[in-house]
Amino acid sequence: MSNFVPKKEHLQEVLIHYFILKKSAAESYHILREAYGEHAPSQDTCERWLKRFKSDAFDVKGKEHPGQPKKFEDQQLQALLDEDACETQKQLAERLNVAQQTISDRLQAMGKILKEGKWVPHQLNERQMENGKVISKMLL
Known part of the structure; x- marks a missing residue:
């Protein structure tokens, strides 16, 4: 698989x-x-x-779901991460005045993981993967 x-x-x-x-x-x-x-x-x-x-409803695009509006945009969270990628979820939640679980959910949706104390993208880009290969070969 x-x-x-x-x-x-x-x-x-x-x-x-x-x-x-x-x-x-x-x-x-x-x-x-x-x-x-x-x-x-x-x-x-x-x-x-x-x-x-x-019933001929073939639209597969996600519908807007009613509910509580977002208290902040992902760009605001990303700006805080750009400013200090070492902040904890609790600190980020306090700065944005939201629950820690909200921060956790949004970080996950943004594809961020905590690695060595910093919030980083879960997926590596092409350049990062190539750098990893080069470094691995150098260490052999």
Whole structure:
């Protein structure tokens, strides 16, 4: 199995394909489960999405969900991280006047992890990966 983690929209688009092929929710679920493993939607989710498709609702873009508006934007959090990448979640929460869990959720959504006391991107860019390879070869 590859390291590919599908986004919700991708899974919905694949399910539209199965809908067009007239696959049942159970069949679709089993195919998705075989292809995506733990990242596959549940059978209930497949049923719910197929029901939506039957009513000609094929839009897979995420809808705006009602609820409490954001208390801060990701750019504000990123600016604080650019200023001091060593701040703790608690310190960031105090500076933005939000709960620590909110900071934790947003950092995760931004793809940030705490590494050696600094908040860094979870995914390395191409240059960073190449530097790692060069350094590894030098150490051999």
